[in-house]
Amino acid sequence: xxxxxxxxxxxxxxxxxxxxxxxxxxxxxxxxxxxxxxxxxxxxxxxxxxxxxxxxxxxxxxxxxxxxxxxxxxxxxxxxxxxxxxxxxxxxxxxxxxxxxxxxxxxxxxxxxxxxxxxxxxxxxxxxxxxxxxxxxxxxxxxxxxxxxxxxxxxxxxxxxxxxxxxxxxxxxxxxxxxxxxxxxxxxxxxxxxxxxxxxxxxxxxxxxxxxxxxxxxxxxxxxxx
Amino acid sequence: xxxxxxxxxxxxxxxxxxxxxxxxxxxxxxxxxxxxxxxxxxxxxxxxxxxxxxxxxxxxxxxxxxxxxxxxxxxxxxxxxxxxxxxxxxxxxxxxxxxxxxxxxxxxxxxxxxxxxxxxxxxxxxxxxxxxxxxxxxxxxxxxxxxxxxxxxxxxxxxxxxxxxxxxxxxxxxxxxxxxxxxxxxxxxxxxxxxxxxxxxxxxxxxxxxxxxxxxxxxxxxxxxxxxxxxxxxxxxxxxxxxxxxxxxxxxxxxxxxxxxxxxxxxxxxxxxxxxxxxxxxxxxxxxxxxxxxxxxxxxxxxxxxxxxxxxxxxxxxxxxxxxxxxxxxxxxxxxxxxxxxxxxxxxxxxxxxxxxxxxxxxxxxxxxxxxxxxxxxxxxxxxxxxxxxxxxxxxxxxxxx
Ligand SMILES: Nc1ncnc2c1ncn2[C@@H]1O[C@H](COP(=O)(O)OP(=O)(O)OP(=O)(O)O)[C@@H](O)[C@H]1O
Ligand SMILES: [Mg+2]
Numbered sequence: 289x290x291x292x293x294x295x296x297x298x299x300x301x302x303x304x305x306x307x308x309x310x311x312x313x314x315x316x317x318x319x320x321x322x323x324x325x326x327x328x329x330x331x332x333x334x335x336x337x338x339x340x341x342x343x344x345x346x347x348x349x350x351x352x353x354x355x356x357x358x359x360x361x362x363x364x365x366x367x368x369x370x371x372x373x374x375x376x377x378x379x380x381x382x383x384x385x386x387x388x389x390x391x392x393x394x395x396x397x398x399x400x401x402x403x404x405x406x407x408x409x410x411x412x413x414x415x416x417x418x419x420x421x422x423x424x425x426x427x428x429x430x431x432x433x434x435x436x437x438x439x440x441x442x443x444x445x446x447x448x449x450x451x452x453x454x455x456x457x458x459x460x461x462x463x464x465x466x467x468x469x470x471x472x473x474x475x476x477x478x479x480x481x482x483x484x485x486x487x488x489x490x491x492x493x494x495x496x497x498x499x500x501x502x503x504x505x506x507x508x509x510x511x512x513x514x
Numbered sequence: 515x516x517x518x519x520x521x522x523x524x525x526x527x528x529x530x531x532x533x534x535x536x537x538x539x540x541x542x543x544x545x546x547x548x549x550x551x552x553x554x555x556x557x558x559x560x561x562x563x564x565x566x567x568x569x570x571x572x573x574x575x576x577x578x579x580x581x582x583x584x585x586x587x588x589x590x591x592x593x594x595x596x597x598x599x600x601x602x603x604x605x606x607x608x609x610x611x612x613x614x615x616x617x618x619x620x621x622x623x624x625x626x627x628x629x630x631x632x633x634x635x636x637x638x639x640x641x642x643x644x645x646x647x648x649x650x651x652x653x654x655x656x657x658x659x660x661x662x663x664x665x666x667x668x669x670x671x672x673x674x675x676x677x678x679x680x681x682x683x684x685x686x687x688x689x690x691x692x693x694x695x696x697x698x699x700x701x702x703x704x705x706x707x708x709x710x711x712x713x714x715x716x717x718x719x720x721x722x723x724x725x726x727x728x729x730x731x732x733x734x735x736x737x738x739x740x741x742x743x744x745x746x747x748x749x750x751x752x753x754x755x756x757x758x759x760x761x762x763x764x765x766x767x768x769x770x771x772x773x774x775x776x777x778x779x780x781x782x783x784x785x786x787x788x789x790x791x792x793x794x795x796x797x798x799x800x801x802x803x804x805x806x807x808x809x810x811x812x813x814x815x816x817x818x819x820x821x822x823x824x825x826x827x828x829x830x831x832x833x834x835x836x837x838x839x840x841x842x843x844x845x846x847x848x849x850x851x852x853x854x855x856x857x858x859x860x861x862x863x864x865x866x867x868x869x870x871x872x873x874x875x876x877x878x879x880x881x882x883x884x885x886x887x888x889x890x891x892x893x894x895x896x897x898x899x900x901x902x903x904x905x906x907x908x909x910x911x912x913x914x915x916x
Contacts, residue, residue, distance in 0.1 A: 342829060342909045363833050370831020381826045381913065385537060398831035442830070 289318040289482055290339065290450060295348035297334050297505075308334045309345070310505040316484065318449070321476045323493035324486045326502035332486045333454055335502070339484065340373055340452045341365040353449055370398045374443030374481075376453035380435045382427040382442075389414060389423040392441045399446060413441040416478075417471060433464035437471060444475060453485040457492060469495060535844035539851070542816065549812045550852040552805025553889050556798050557856025558863060561885040563794035565864035568878040570787050573871075577713050578776055581651060584617075585776040586745040586757055587717060590769035599769030600739040603728065606764065607644070609743075613760060615751035620646035621728060621740030624718035630695040631681035631688050638677050639723030640696060642731030642740070650744045651710075653720060658690045658705035667730030671701035675709040676721040694724060697734045701726060715776070717742050753777040802888070805852060806896035813845050813900035817907075824904055825912030834905035841904050845897020846890045853889025860885060 297309040308331045316322055324332050337343035339350060344359040351357070353372060358364060369375075382391045393410035401409070414423050417437040427435050436456060443451050453472070457465035469492050476483055485496065493499050501509035539546045578585070590599030606621040624641045647653060648660050660672055671694055673681065681688045688694075692703045701724070712719040732738030743764065747756055753775040761771045817824070824837055832840075861877070868875040 337910050340829070342913075363835075366828070366831050366833040366836075369829060375829045377913065381822060381829075383823055383826070385541060394827070395830040398827075398833075398836060446831075 289320075289353060290316040290484075291351040292335075292339065293349045293351070295335070295338060295350070296346045297331070297338065297343070298346045308505050309338075312348070312502075312505070312507055314500060314507060314510060316450075316482060318482055319476075319480050320498060321473070321483045321496050322485070322498040322500060323496040324484065324500050324502060325488070325490070325493050330502040331505045332502055336452050336454045336484070336486060339450075340375060341369050366398070370395055371446055372449050374446065374448040374451040376436070376439050376443050376451065376456045378455040378458040380427070380432075380439045380459070382435055382438055384427050387424050387426055388419060388430065388438045391427070391438055392445055394442060395446050409445060410441075413445045414438070416444070416475065417441045431464075432460050433467055436460065436464075436468050440468070440471060440475070444479065444481065447479070447481075449482060451481055451483045453483060455486050455488065457487065457489065465489065465492065531840060531843045532847055534840075535847040536851075538816065538844055539848050542812065545812050545815065546848055549805060549808030549848060550855065552801050552808045553849050553852030553892065554805070554856040554859060556800075556802030556805050556892070557853045557885045557889045558859035559794045559798035559801060560888060561857050561860025561881055562863040562867070563791050563798065564881050564884070565861060565877060566794075566867050567787060567791055568881075569864065569868055569873050569876050570783070572876055573873050574780060574783050577715055578780070581713075581715055581744075581776060582746065583776045583780065584747045584749055584751070584753075585650075585715075586747055586753060586760070587715075587774040588743040588745070588757075588760065588764060589717075589772045589774070590741045591772060593768055593770045596768040598737050598739075599741060599771075600737060600766065601741060601743055601764055601769065602766065603644075603740050606740065606743045607646075609745065609760060609763070612763070613756070615748050615756040616745055616760070617748055618646060618649055618746040620644050620650045620744045621742070622647060622717065622744065623728070623731060623735060623737070623739070623741040624723070625735050627696055627734065629677075629681065629724055631692060632683060632686050634681050634683050634686075636677070636680040638680065639674075639718050639720075640734065641718045641720065641723045641725045642728040642735060642738070643725050644728050647725070647744070650746055651716065651720065653710065654708040655705050656708040658703070660705050661725060661727050665704075665727045665729075667727055669699060669701045669730065670704045670727065672705040672707060672725045673703055674707050674719075674721045674723045674725070677724055678706050680722075696724070696726075699733050715774070715779070717744060802892050805849070805889075806892045809845050809849055809893050810896040810900060812848065813841060813897050814903070816844070817841065817900050817904045821907060821912040821915035824907050825909045825915070828907075828909035829913065837907075838901045838905040841901035842894055842897050845901065846893040849893025849897075850886050850890040853886030856889060857882065857885040 292312055292314050295309050295312040299306045299308055312335060326332050338345050341357060349356050389407060389410040392413050393406040396406045396409060411423055414420055417440055419434060419437050422430060422434060457468050460468060472483060487493050499511040500507055590601050592599040601621060603621045606619050609616045609619040622641055622643045624639060627640045629636055629638045643661060645660060645662050673688060678688045681694065688703065690703055693700045694703060707720060710721050712721055728740060747753060757773045757775055761773060764771060827837060865875050
């Protein structure tokens, strides 16, 4: 499903370059729920951004669903992000002007889904995350946990193959974090979606099927090969 | 995966992008209002200019409706101690033969007097004319006939449409054969004219006048000699040289001759109009420029404030072109709204101008789409840079923005 080959990423000018990823390789089979752990600055977000086609690697390659990603093809990477990938951010990133269901429906706009079809799809997705009764609320009228559930619904509305969640519970208290984690587990089981999740929380990581630990731009431990 | 139809690959539904644009503009309405003002003034001055120009043209043509654009008028003003400036009737009537540029010429003299008909009396114009007048002033006889050569100096009269009404009493309408009295002389009505609205250039308001033969004018007027010559020039003639030649021929010690040429008047009016429209064009262009810069400013600030949104949209599948289009449509919508308001303001300004000048308001239909269209174009032109800037944002940095 996802294969990463010898990924390197270096920031900065040729004279003063900072290597952030120093040769990352791993693969993820379809339906996996994998946690990425590591201290701050170890390159977790950088890895997620490259796998999410938001950033380009300095060297190495990513194979998504059998095809090597061409990072230079902007239209194509946008299409893949829209259809095959889903993002959940630490900061939710909901658009404040839009209601919950409109936020959930936003990826459908770029999928050119006919307008009348969008609302029912978004409402069904909100139902899946347990927020059917909050469809018309604006983000400001929702709690942090509810906002993140809306964001999860938005990430899943296109039924992507891979969901990338960078510290999805990082802004939530431990109780709410556990609820969002439970939701992710539930959706993972029910929809069979593959999830790659960055977290600092060892407890939450322990509830994933697999854990990859990073340090200084390298993978130092992978529970799949323990 | 959902099938993507290839044709629509980078085209979002215009309608909803516009409605989203309107919501965004409303969200930042204070800033939008300033940009709108520039666009509004710009569009308004262009719309006003075009509409006023259009009306002025119609008014100018209306002015020459009776007399034609090849008309020349010569007015005799008293010179020195002479009580009236006079022209020589035969010299005028001979112009057709003696001057190669003259097609027709008619002498006349006009005055006011109290006219009586039966029980009625009215203060009306009285014009002493010759049979050539209808041809020169496009007069139409509604009933009877105009003054003819056989009338010579006889006591006959032709009455203008409005004058006839004023001289009619209920049950005693003024018709052919009725008598009208001027200074004790009784004239028999031989013709009534059709209605003819007065234009500023007409030597006399024939609608409100009683016309009598010039040969007999001495009975009721100060002089039996004409004071005005109406001349129709050949279209190819040069009005200036022909005017000078005719003045030389008609010159006499009693009068200072004044020449009015339709061509000169039109030239003067056009020059005046050109100054107005240049001024308005300059005001419009500068305002549109200011408005365009305002639009660019609003959009640039919007792009800065909405970096996170741009990053998010990129993450969920918006292409750079989608982002660019979104901001372009927002800029065009902003300017279009200003353009519509400017259209209304411009039309109101034109209406006020028409009222003040006594013109009939008339709208050139092509102005309606043109005003807001130009405004939207300005919006697109000035929105291009912010839109490109937005589409080039790095999504990761944009998502990290606060
Ligand atoms: N645009 C950039 N330019 C230069 N250096 C960068 C850039 N982005 C990230 N870095 C550096 O790369 C390193 C890894 O960053 P990254 O965000 O991937 O870490 P992380 O593992 O996600 O950390 P955290 O747990 O704090 O989120 C950091 O040292 C960071 O300073
Ligand atoms: Mg990070």
